[in-house]
Amino acid sequence: MFSHVVIFWTDPGQPGAAEELIEAAERYLRPIPGIVHFHVGRMVPSDRPVVEQSYQVGLNVVFRDKAAHDAYQVHPAHVEFVEKVFKRVCKRVLVYDFA
Template sequence: MFSHVVIFWTKPEIPGATDALIAGAEQYLRPIPGVRSFHIGRMAKSHRDVVDQTYQVALYLQFENKQQQDDYQVHPLHLEFVEKAFKPNCARVVIYDFE
């Protein structure tokens, strides 16, 4: 298994940036071949100090192996997501990949 976790900080000056990012991921990323598991959602509030609550959206993708994730990165739908949903709506992103 290869897991790909993306944490997004949306642009606060853009109303609806969070919704647009989530909708864009659903439209462009979910259908990409090789994605075994897809989950995107808003940050869940927590009373625990150790839980980062500074971001707005998280994306979790699971692939069978690293090669499938590498193929996903250059897929035309992923590139379209970056241009149409990510760049207009996000101020920052952090990615965690693990096997």
Template sequence: MFSHIVIFWTDPGQPGAVEELVAGAEQYLRPIPGILHFHVGRMVPSERPVVEQSYQVGLNVVFADKAAHDAYQVHPLHVEFVEKVFKRVCTRVVVYDFA
């Protein structure tokens, strides 16, 4: 199993950026072959100080292995998401990959 976690910070100067990012992930990323589990959503506020809360959107994608993840990264829908959505509405991203 290979987990790909992406944390997004959206541009506060763009109203609707969070909704657009979530919708774009659903449209462009969810249909990519090789995904075993797909979940995108907004940050959930917490009173626990250990919980990171400065980001706006999180993405959790699980693949069978690294090869499936690598194919996802170069898939035309992923490239289109990066160009049409991510680059326009995000100011920062952090990725956690683990197997």
């Protein structure tokens, strides 16, 4: 298994940016071949001080292996998501990849 976790900080000057990002991830990213598990959603507030709460959207994608992840990164739908949506509505991103 190969896990790809992405944390997004959306542009506060763009109302609805988080919803747009989530909808676009569902449309562009979920159908890409090689995905074993796909989950995208809004940050959930917590009273626990160890929980990061400054971001707006999280994405968790699990692939069967690193090769499937690498193919996902260059897939035309992923590239389109990055160019058409991510670059426009996000101010910051943090990625965690682990196997």
